[in-house]
Amino acid sequence: MSSSTVPPPPGSPVLRISGVNHHFGTGDTRTQVLFHNTLEVMPGELVIMSGPSGSGKTTLLTLVGGLRTLQEGQIEVWDGDRGDYRTLRGTPEPELVHVRRLIGFIFQRHNLFDSLTATQNVRMAQRLRSTTGDPDADARDLLQYLLLGTLDIQGKPQKVRFDYKPAQLSGGQRQRVAVARALVNRPKLVLADEPTAALDANSGLAVVTLLQNLARTRPDDELAALVRSGEDAGEAGRLADWQVPLLRQIATATGTTSLIVTHDARIMNLADRIVHMERGRIESNVVVAERLFVRNGLRQSAAFAAILPEEQQKIADELLVGVHPDLPVRPDQLAAHPGRVEVYDPGQDVLRVGDPVDEHSKFYLIRRGTVEVWRAPEGEPLRKVAELGPGRYFGEVALLMDQPRNATVRAATRVEVYAVDRATFDRYKTVSRPFIDRILENFGPAGEA
Ligand SMILES: Nc1ncnc2c1ncn2[C@@H]1O[C@H](COP(=O)(O)OP(=O)(O)OP(=O)(O)O)[C@@H](O)[C@H]1O
Ligand SMILES: [Mg+2]
Numbered sequence: 001m002s003s004s005t006v007p008p009p010p011g012s013p014v015l016r017i018s019g020v021n022h023h024f025g026t027g028d029t030r031t032q033v034l035f036h037n038t039l040e041v042m043p044g045e046l047v048i049m050s051g052p053s054g055s056g057k058t059t060l061l062t063l064v065g066g067l068r069t070l071q072e073g074q075i076e077v078w079d080g081d082r083g084d085y086r087t088l089r090g091t092p093e094p095e096l097v098h099v100r101r102l103i104g105f106i107f108q109r110h111n112l113f114d115s116l117t118a119t120q121n122v123r124m125a126q127r128l129r130s131t132t133g134d135p136d137a138d139a140r141d142l143l144q145y146l147l148l149g150t151l152d153i154q155g156k157p158q159k160v161r162f163d164y165k166p167a168q169l170s171g172g173q174r175q176r177v178a179v180a181r182a183l184v185n186r187p188k189l190v191l192a193d194e195p196t197a198a199l200d201a202n203s204g205l206a207v208v209t210l211l212q213n214l215a216r217t218r219p220d221d222e223l224a225a226l227v228r229s230g231e232d233a234g235e236a237g238r239l240a241d242w243q244v245p246l247l248r249q250i251a252t253a254t255g256t257t258s259l260i261v262t263h264d265a266r267i268m269n270l271a272d273r274i275v276h277m278e279r280g281r282i283e284s285n286v287v288v289a290e291r292l293f294v295r296n297g298l299r300q301s302a303a304f305a306a307i308l309p310e311e312q313q314k315i316a317d318e319l320l321v322g323v324h325p326d327l328p329v330r331p332d333q334l335a336a337h338p339g340r341v342e343v344y345d346p347g348q349d350v351l352r353v354g355d356p357v358d359e360h361s362k363f364y365l366i367r368r369g370t371v372e373v374w375r376a377p378e379g380e381p382l383r384k385v386a387e388l389g390p391g392r393y394f395g396e397v398a399l400l401m402d403q404p405r406n407a408t409v410r411a412a413t414r415v416e417v418y419a420v421d422r423a424t425f426d427r428y429k430t431v432s433r434p435f436i437d438r439i440l441e442n443f444g445p446a447g448e449a
Contacts, residue, residue: 005080005188007255011327013040013078014189014257015064016085020073022059022280033059035280037073041257041273042324044215046208048268049261051277057261058193060277063088064259065191066099077102080188104187106179106195112166118143118177119162125181138250142180145246146206148173153202153240154230172198179207186214186253192260196267201237208267209239211258213251223247236266273322285322293325294418297365297391303400307428315428319418325367325390329416341367342419344411351395353382355405362419363395369415374408382408399425 008014022034034056041047049057062068064075066088076085077099086099112121122139140162143149148161166174175198182190190211196204209226212218228238239247260267268274276284295316298304304312321337323329329341342364344350350364353376366388373386373394385407388394398405399422 015041048271104182106192205237214256367416
């Protein structure tokens, strides 16, 4: 891949799907299978797409890859060589070829060439690169890492498959050759449809870890945790010691984004974003880091600490906007999830001391930025008592006590807050009432904002 590849502008996705519908058949047999699908995928994300059979996953993936004509809506794929998006709607075939060149496909029908060996199949797809280095060695390194070379998962010598033709390989081995072929050019976008379906736990994990390491370098201790003994690995699979350095070496070009259809729960644990489809619709789109961030934030507050983890998760999920907490929320993303996140400019008050509490009052979790908490002890002027940053909450005491706000909370920077509405708050307050009473007895209502 040329070194002049540029990433999309900060905060912009590599892939944007908007309002995509799709129909199969004509006349009386015309059936709609995709409905209003909208999704953004950020650079370097590993996205898992799940959903029941027939829900439209493969159809959506083939549309994204330019393998099927886009009928309604728009799909944009970032072309780092051109420094612009390529749009897929109404795009003539010769231009679709350019789109397909940006993408590494790992599909069920892997279309290996029967007359070529494993290595030759990988080399076939390899484009000439300006980088020094031996392309043949690169193909073999990939195959070696994918357990088709000299060593097995235990590090013991095994029969080398480099020179086998597809007919002499098992289904899973063929699939791994197809993975090597899809990744040999280090594409910036990988589309994979059940890439581990025919694979055992070990080689399935190897494939996903490779995709993850092409997206960004993972710390050594994280990788080391995936190197386990056979017994420890159990159902989850493992990497071998010897695979780790090879993995690093293969994954020198980083920034690969992957969209993977899978039912494999083990792989879901490695996802950055989980998209679930039902009957042709994207029913949920969860950024795993955001989900954790919100749940951990809520959990610290007395009102939510005592409720069941499933309930905490439910409230957290009602607040998500599908944006990583490291990134600001854009106005269009705010509008797509009204009421979940509020934005304040520096100096603006989120709450004022003495504000009455009513059905519109909220409880807040800071997503980005810093707020100042100002309090006025008994007739004295307001005094700054605290600064709170991301992951901290405020506004709880007034809702718990049904009393006016006891502090002014002011944005010190541009601030984004998740807002839990009164109804939700009260629903859970009853559940955790005894716990809250204990807290209040200990700390008194002045303890928190
Ligand atoms: N070429 C086609 N012609 C007509 N209908 C089709 C065609 N391909 C898919 N469909 C229909 O579109 C719907 C979505 O199919 P799709 O293959 O996208 O589902 P999927 O989510 O990938 O399912 P699976 O998990 O079984 O692979 C299904 O109802 C299917 O029957
Ligand atoms: Mg499918």
